[in-house]
Amino acid sequence: MRKKISLDILSTVEKPARYTGMEFGSIIKTQEETEVAIALAFPDIYEVGMSYLGFKILYHILNLQAGVAAERTYAPWVDMEAKMREHALPLTSLETMKPLQEFDFVGFTLQYELSYSNILNMLDLGGITMLAAERGEEDPFIIAGGPCVFNPEPLADFIDFFIVGEGEEVMVEVMNLYKEWKKAGKPDGRSEFLRQVVKISGIYVPSFYEVEYLSAANKDVPMGCIKEVKPLNEIAPAIVQKRIVKDLNTIDFPTKPIVPYGEIVHDRIMLEIFRGCSRGCRFCHAGMVYRPVRERKPEVLKELARQSIDNTGYNEISLVSLSTADYSCLEPLIHDLIGEFKDDKVSVSLPSLRIDSFSVGLAKEVQAVRKSGLTFAPEAGSQRMRDVINKGVTEEDLMSAVGAAFANGWSHVKLYFMIGLPGETDEDILAIANLAKAVQGKYKEVTGKGGAKVTVSVSSFVPKPYTPFQWVGQNSLAEINRKQMLLKDALKIKNVTYQYHDSVTSVIEGVFARGDRRLGKALYLAWQRGAKFDGWSEHFSYENWLKAISDAGLDKDFYATRERAQGEVFPWEHIQPGISRAFLWNEYQKSKSGELTGDCRNGDCVGCGACPTLEAKIIDWKSNAL
Amino acid sequence: MKLRMQITKENGIRFVSHLEYMRTIERAMRRAKLPIAYSKGFNPHMKFSLASALGVGITSQAELLEIELVKDIELKAVLQNLAEALPLGIHVKAADVVDSKTPKLMASVAGADYYVQVPCTKDCLEQLHSFNTAASVLFQKPIPKGRGKTKEIEVKKFITQVTGNFINNNLELKFSCKITPTGSMKATELLKILRDQFAVPIVVEQADIERTDLYAVNAKGAKKALIGKSNFI
Numbered sequence: 050m051r052k053k054i055s056l057d058i059l060s061t062v063e064k065p066a067r068y069t070g071m072e073f074g075s076i077i078k079t080q081e082e083t084e085v086a087i088a089l090a091f092p093d094i095y096e097v098g099m100s101y102l103g104f105k106i107l108y109h110i111l112n113l114q115a116g117v118a119a120e121r122t123y124a125p126w127v128d129m130e131a132k133m134r135e136h137a138l139p140l141t142s143l144e145t146m147k148p149l150q151e152f153d154f155v156g157f158t159l160q161y162e163l164s165y166s167n168i169l170n171m172l173d174l175g176g177i178t179m180l181a182a183e184r185g186e187e188d189p190f191i192i193a194g195g196p197c198v199f200n201p202e203p204l205a206d207f208i209d210f211f212i213v214g215e216g217e218e219v220m221v222e223v224m225n226l227y228k229e230w231k232k233a234g235k236p237d238g239r240s241e242f243l244r245q246v247v248k249i250s251g252i253y254v255p256s257f258y259e260v261e262y263l264s265a266a267n268k269d270v271p272m273g274c275i276k277e278v279k280p281l282n283e284i285a286p287a288i289v290q291k292r293i294v295k296d297l298n299t300i301d302f303p304t305k306p307i308v309p310y311g312e313i314v315h316d317r318i319m320l321e322i323f324r325g326c327s328r329g330c331r332f333c334h335a336g337m338v339y340r341p342v343r344e345r346k347p348e349v350l351k352e353l354a355r356q357s358i359d360n361t362g363y364n365e366i367s368l369v370s371l372s373t374a375d376y377s378c379l380e381p382l383i384h385d386l387i388g389e390f391k392d393d394k395v396s397v398s399l400p401s402l403r404i405d406s407f408s409v410g411l412a413k414e415v416q417a418v419r420k421s422g423l424t425f426a427p428e429a430g431s432q433r434m435r436d437v438i439n440k441g442v443t444e445e446d447l448m449s450a451v452g453a454a455f456a457n458g459w460s461h462v463k464l465y466f467m468i469g470l471p472g473e474t475d476e477d478i479l480a481i482a483n484l485a486k487a488v489q490g491k492y493k494e495v496t497g498k499g500g501a502k503v504t505v506s507v508s509s510f511v512p513k514p515y516t517p518f519q520w521v522g523q524n525s526l527a528e529i530n531r532k533q534m535l536l537k538d539a540l541k542i543k544n545v546t547y548q549y550h551d552s553v554t555s556v557i558e559g560v561f562a563r564g565d566r567r568l569g570k571a572l573y574l575a576w577q578r579g580a581k582f583d584g585w586s587e588h589f590s591y592e593n594w595l596k597a598i599s600d601a602g603l604d605k606d607f608y609a610t611r612e613r614a615q616g617e618v619f620p621w622e623h624i625q626p627g628i629s630r631a632f633l634w635n636e637y638q639k640s641k642s643g644e645l646t647g648d649c650r651n652g653d654c655v656g657c658g659a660c661p662t663l664e665a666k667i668i669d670w671k672s673n674a675l
Numbered sequence: 676m677k678l679r680m681q682i683t684k685e686n687g688i689r690f691v692s693h694l695e696y697m698r699t700i701e702r703a704m705r706r707a708k709l710p711i712a713y714s715k716g717f718n719p720h721m722k723f724s725l726a727s728a729l730g731v732g733i734t735s736q737a738e739l740l741e742i743e744l745v746k747d748i749e750l751k752a753v754l755q756n757l758a759e760a761l762p763l764g765i766h767v768k769a770a771d772v773v774d775s776k777t778p779k780l781m782a783s784v785a786g787a788d789y790y791v792q793v794p795c796t797k798d799c800l801e802q803l804h805s806f807n808t809a810a811s812v813l814f815q816k817p818i819p820k821g822r823g824k825t826k827e828i829e830v831k832k833f834i835t836q837v838t839g840n841f842i843n844n845n846l847e848l849k850f851s852c853k854i855t856p857t858g859s860m861k862a863t864e865l866l867k868i869l870r871d872q873f874a875v876p877i878v879v880e881q882a883d884i885e886r887t888d889l890y891a892v893n894a895k896g897a898k899k900a901l902i903g904k905s906n907f908i
Binding site: 055056059060061065066068069070071072073308311312359360362394 | 688689690691695698699703704705706708719731732760764878881882
């Protein structure tokens with residue numbers, strides 16, 4: 050039954066236009082046109098979800114398919130949720146206002162661990178049976194993908210199947226299979242569809258696997274760790290390898306994205322210039338799981354930029370990637386784009402800067418007007434720590450970058466750091482403060498006056514799967530709090546602002562990042578007791594999470610602070626991004642002595658395994674042109 | 676030259692704010708490639724304005740828009756481009772070209788007409804009669820960004836008459852509201868006054884409010900269109 054959200058509800062909630070759709074570029078297909086309907090579900094509010102490039106891409110690619118209707122749905126903010134529950138209104142899509150329960154698929158993106166409670170909440174609001182094992186023929190298939198899919202285990206109870214890797218091709222294959230299965234009258238029901246879909250490469254059906262745990266310690270691997278993950282049938286692959294698009298120049302890119310009415314977080318054209326990053330920072334999840342680097346051709350990008358501006362009316366293009374300054378043809382591309390759009394009052398922007406004067410030069414060029422602060426990410430304060438994490442940046446690099454920034458008129462820089470990195474000492478923490486002081490000194494040296502504003506933003510390191518630090522014990526809450534205060538004292542410097550994250554959220558993030566499927570119970574309990582919007586500190590309840598984890602019979606320290614053994618089987622190892630375990634272990638060992646590993650993009654192969662495993666190659670247009 | 680248009684804000688997008696509506700029109704004009712004039716300076720702004728801000732939640736058949744153009748254009752071609760560039764929920768109802776010396780829309784607009792439908796438990800025509808015959812009705816109008824401060828205004832200076840009709844537990848209201856250089860009133864404010872001072876039993880949040888017209892007035896106080904009626908589409 051479809052109920053309309055009434056005027057009096059909409060006029061009493063914050064930002065009601067979040068819930069009413071009808072934006073320019075949204076695609077509404079009729080029931081006659083629709084053979085398969087999928088709701089792309091972002092487990093956060095509209096403004097956040099609408100800024101996510103992955104769903105812009107999938108929305109476009111899926112709606113290009115005849116018979117496929119891809120629609121959008123977002124987590125309602127708490128005021129709206131209360132109204133929906135009070136009036137028994139289900140969560141719907143924005144396009145056809147259809148309740149989630151009536152879709153064939155509801156597809157969630159897993160952007161960060163702290164959004165998992167919102168997934169459960171959206172399933173509940175959408176009228177969908179919570180546990181995959183209890184879903185009936187009338188329920189949609191609940192699917193999920195995105196960066197956290199490289200450890201999907203904590204969500205195994207709730208998701209029917211996962212899409213591992215880049216979705217452009219595999220999602221279309223899944224839709225086609227569904228169309229056929231539906232046309233045939235859905236023979237043998239849901240379980241048969243799962244048996245068919247698992248044959249598509251990149252599909253992980255968690256219910257097809259059994260996890261066995263160690264009932265006693267096995268050498269240095271403690272009791273409770275995984276003994277074995279076994280497929281329960283002959284069709285489920287022992288290893289699910291991620292899917293990638295081998296050449297980005299051959300696939301469609303959305304040049305007519307939806308233009309929202311209200312302001313969203315990234316309210317501009319997001320032009321994806323390449324995928325992957327091979328700098329090899331040892332803490333970085335994205336830098337490992339999205340390999341190899343594949344660039345779009347400058348000519349292709351210029352054409353996409355022109356179409357996007359003409360189609361949307363936006364006046365800003367952001368060149369996005371994991372490390373935009375590494376794009377091989379960045380300088381000529383920026384020049385060409387600025388020239389191309391000179392008369393259209395369109396500006397070009399860079400989401401991040403590399404720490405060098407080249408980047409500062411580019412930043413100067415693209416934002417000739419706005420002199421807001423420049424942001425750099427040295428990640429660690431001491432050279433020793435930067436070598437441990439393989440950042441490949443020296444203090445001289447930073448000084449020359451900020452020096453260039455100051456010489457070009459900037460007087461405010463923001464520096465990003467992490468604390469709680471492996472092997473970190475108090476001296477490494479204090480080095481952050483010294484670096485901030487050195488930056489202020491550089492300003493004096495360059496401009497002859499004092500008063501440079503430096504913002505030091507510090508997050509707490511959370512070890513992630515498929516990084517060289519996947520074995521590392523996360524710092525305890527007490528240790529992080531102590532380090533935060535140590536730094537706070539050291540940063541009582543004029544014109545230095547210190548920002549740090551809520552340390553308790555990092556604990557729960559850490560538990561779920563490297564957790565196993567037993568955590569499903571804790572997630573369910575926490576949600577039942579009110580967990581939602583955990584990424585929003587005003588909604589996060591640490592006590593609720595601690596109680597849920599212990600009521601599920603689990604121990605947070607087992608997952609977060611425990612240093613893991615070399616031979617331990619991890620919960621995520623049957624889902625593979627193509628990075629070899631030996632490479633990761635070797636990188637971890639090298640980190641302990643601060644030994645650096647180079648970038649394979651234009652240098653020697655570092656042996657991570659991505660190219661041979663995925664039968665792919667690095668695509669870099671400068672070197673290709675030579 | 677300047678381009679004037681009468682455009683709508685329809686049901687599905689009624690909760691888009693005034694600022695968001697402005698930005699939406701701006702982007703649509705960019706998509707339609709209209710030769711729009713920009714302000715000078717570091718942060719150039721498109722030169723266009725709306726006659727009068729519309730409250731969030733209110734639909735309109737008569738939003739008036741004025742755009743300055745850098746070169747003369749043929750109206751027909753513009754309208755065709757614009758029709759494709761506008762999102763669902765905004766349509767062009769009329770368009771007109773005026774010369775650059777024409778006074779600004781914002782300075783010319785003098786009144787708005789509203790049509791309201793609101794669930795109501797009883798026939799309230801008598802209460803409306805009391806409002807219409809009252810010599811004075813005072814209202815504590817909140818001062819924008821005044822942190823709860825109000826100023827007393829005379830409602831009858833802005834709204835003199837409200838006509839009503841009661842069918843199927845629905846109260847239909849029609850009224851005209853003056854717009855002056857020093858201020859005006861919101862349709863929801865009138866509803867609150869009827870509820871609080873004239874015992875009309877309605878829930879203001881349930882009211883479906885539409886702005887039906889925006890106009891200037893002549894010396895005799897009669898309505899005068901701000902856009903040529905011959906150009907209705």
